[in-house]
Amino acid sequence: MLVRAVRGAAPAALGLVLQVLLGWGSAQQPGSCPAPCECSEASRTVKCVNRNLTAVPRDLPPNAQLLFLTGNRLGSLPPGAFLWPPLPELSLLNLSGSHLQQVEAGALAGLPSLRQLDLSGNALAWLSPEAFGNASSPLEELNLSSSFSNQSLVPDLAELLGHRVLGNLSRLELADNRLFSLPQGMFSALPSLQHLDLRNNSLVSLQPDAFHSLARLQSLDLSHNSLKCLKNATVAQLRSLPALRRVSLGYNPWDCNCCIEGLVSWLKESDQVEGKEALKCSYPEKMQDKALVKTSLSDLACYAPESIESQLQTSYVFLGVVLAVIGAIFLLVLYLNRKGIKKWMYNIRDACRDHMEGYHYRYEINADPRLTNLSSSSEV
Secondary structure (H helix, E strand, O other): OHHHHHHHHHHHHHHHHHHHHHHHHHHHOOOOOOOOOEEEOOOOEEEOOOOOOOOOOOOOOOOOOEEEOOOOOOOEEOOOOOOOOOOOOOOEEEOOOOOOOEEOOOOOOOOOOOOEEEOOOOOEOEEOOOOOOOOOOOOOEEEOOOOEOOOOHHHHHHHHHOOOOOOOOOEEEOOOOOOOOOOOOOOOOOOOOOEEEOOOOOOOOOOOOOOOOOOOOOEEEOOOOOOOOOOHHHHHHHHHOOOOOEEEOOOOOEEOOHHHHHHHHHHHHOOOEEOHHHOEEEEOHHHOOOEHHHOOOOOOOOOHHHHHHHHHHHHHHHHHHHHHHHHHHHHHHHHHOHHHHHHHHHHHHHHHHHHHHHHHHHHHHHHOHHHHHHHHHHHO
């Protein structure tokens, strides 16, 4: 009996050993869950969070759809960072707070299903315009909030957005980046953009065509900036966007002068601006804390400069008329006294001629020694 039991147990033990070995072998094969990560087969999610990783893990599951690499120390993303193994089904990539400083050309290429990319909370100093390669990307949401180390990244970002590989982008978040200005035509190559977040920056002005060609834009957040003026051309452009439904302009130091005439009219005529009742004047002092929707055009003194200009134009016209009348009178006097003036001019001419002849005669005497002696004798 004992021998039979041992003989019966031997295949079972051998099977268990084989299962362990096979399991260990499969764990080392490409496509398994890397050691520092946690993988969920059901949700097809890979989480490598706060692992102090310095590079993107290899051997990621090729069927992964969601990849979280937050809270690491990646430093940079080299070309083809997600090409080994290929991740054809990856739709979300979160790299927030990973101390990223560089995203090199082709670093995000080869992700044909990528829809959401989060690069927020980094300190990017270099973002290659060819980070997504040269082919059109399916990316729909890009989060770059709190990700600029300095303003030198702005031209790189503008070139990337204008590279025409992000034509499917519908949401762009650029909050908390201390932006002072937006390059001209920065968003012109994003025809699908619907939501643009520019809050909590340092924008002091906007180009008149800053949002040109954004026909699908639905929401625009410009709150918590340094906007003092919104020019009439910019307001007209925003009002012309057919899909725009929500604009946030709160917490800006508005200068209530003629510069915001178009903005005040827009606030009174439209409900597109969110929380418009809370928008208040910061300058000048006499209008401080006055609600923009309760401000009239007379309060803005929009027509004072025009009145002064009109007065100056009137004065110039009057002065011109006076000078023309004086000139006409002078010419008339000359015409009526033309004979006397002519005689007077002849007399002056004769007197000048006699005077010149006397000078000429004296010159001839002084030039001839004989005439000089004769002149001396005559004088004696």
